[in-house]
Amino acid sequence: MRLICAIIISFNPDLNRLREVLSAVSPQVDRVQIVDNGSSEVEGLVALVGLFQSCSLMTLSGNLGVGAALNLGIYTALSAGYDTALLMDQDSIPSPTMVGDLQHGLRWIISQGEHVAAIGPRFFDRHSGKLSRHVVFASWHIRRIDCRSDNQPLPVDFLITSGSLVPLDAFAVIGGFNEELFIDHVDTEWVLRARSKGYRVFGDCTAVMEHDLGEYRRRIWLGRWREVPIHKPFRYYYTFRNSIWLRRRAYAPEDWRRADAVRMVQLFVFMTIFHPHRLLVIKMMWRGLQDGLRGRMGPSADIRARGLTHEKTNS
Template identity: 30%
Template sequence: MLQIGVVVVSYNPDLNVLRNNLRTLKTHENVDCLIVDNGSQNSHELKKVGIDLQVDVLLLKKNFGIAYAQNRGFEFFKDREVDWVLTLDQDSLIPSNLVDVYTNSVQLSFPDSAILTCSYVDDEWTEIQKRAMMQADKVVQKKYVISSGNLIRVSAWEKVGGFDEFLFIDLVDFDFDAKLFLAGYKIWETNEVILHHSVGKTLNKPIMQKLLLLPEDAILADHSPMRQYYIYRNSIIFEKRYTMISKRRFVVLHTFFATRRVFAYRQKLRKLIAAWRGVIDGALYRAGRDAEFQQKLIKLRH
């Protein structure tokens, strides 16, 4: 039977949601779970959850970001010779048959498969937004997928140098996916199961969307000022890094224009300043001078 490691990254999590997910996962004999906590205020309660449910817990001293936490989780399971690791966010609700669907998927037998994931929805989305995310085929090949719900081949994670800790949080998943693509791996998504996942505080403001010239199925997801910074900085960094995949032009200008979404959120001024700081730092980034990233590119091509 395929042995699966599960890495749940937490930061001030809802312990009830976390317990329910862990209980669902623990019903499978082939699953071992690890919580990697990014310096939560409720870390003592989190440790108790681990003891009660017989789940390993790694407590980090502060918030090092999702990439750092995921890398520590993968190292944990690599040392235990686990071949596949499932990554989960603390605010995702997993269906009871997720592990069974994954382990029975023929895609896992393909040598070039790096990720098997599933469709996801946010319960706060409108029906139009939900339909836009759904696919007709049972299994499709994807280029980019969010990290929660991903069953990842550990050897592929190692091949591409893991998750980029410089990015901290936003676009960490897409950056990882792009490296997999360049290394010749494939990503598969099944719609046999659907993950319920929160992408932030989703706002339903159709009039505001029209005023901001956003399409009807656009998703307005409010985040903290810190997240606004990383969203816009990393969006530019991603496009600069992967010009061989993405052919977008005028990236900085397009990203600056995208910050108009902030006018739909609370604390507009603070978040707009953070978003613009992100745009500036992204504009100053030079992929050619990023020695660590360039080394990873060289490794991917050999």
């Protein structure tokens, strides 16, 4: 039996939503470790954590970014003797059987002799109610693949951080999450680095959770109706900067580079047309491109000084 520590990264969380997360996660794991990334008010968070016997809280002095918070949580779990981590956002709610389903899938994959970096669930979008599909890189786009009962779990090319079950012995080979990325592409970079070291990620077809993509959605017509997630403008700085930086890494495969180039063009077009603060978004994208080329990483001091980083920083 694996000892599982759930690691939840929080930043100014909705306490009611986080209570739902803890109520759903706690019965499925051996321990819950919350790493709070410098929330402005922690009294309510401390009180909430006190309601759950198997939950502990680590408070950071400031927002160190998602990669740093994940690494601290993982090192804490390793030092306490846990061999598996469940990585979670502060507002992703697993189904009652999600962790057990992921464990079953993980055991099966390992029995086949695979080097596993992570296995993750599908998720219901809390806005649209749609169930996601797992993805692979295909030429110039990301292709969504269907689950089949005779082909489960599926090898995939990408997993979001939230909901991922990670055997911690993989970190000795792959290394921790890149803290310089701060927010966006933290999960992408780690998965691509894992692939370059002979590890694979898998999507489970049974495990599901409820997840939130973007601050809100905008429904648009482009050949068909699409729901486009909208973030605050500063997020597009990190998206573009980190894409440019990651494209220049030797371990970034060509199939990802092509698919990401298309995604960046789509983001630019969609956001400059549909984002309510399109001029600021364009400025953030442009600055991100410049800093990515210059190799200026870490949190942007200018963006933080202007108070633009008050959105949650989960991947």
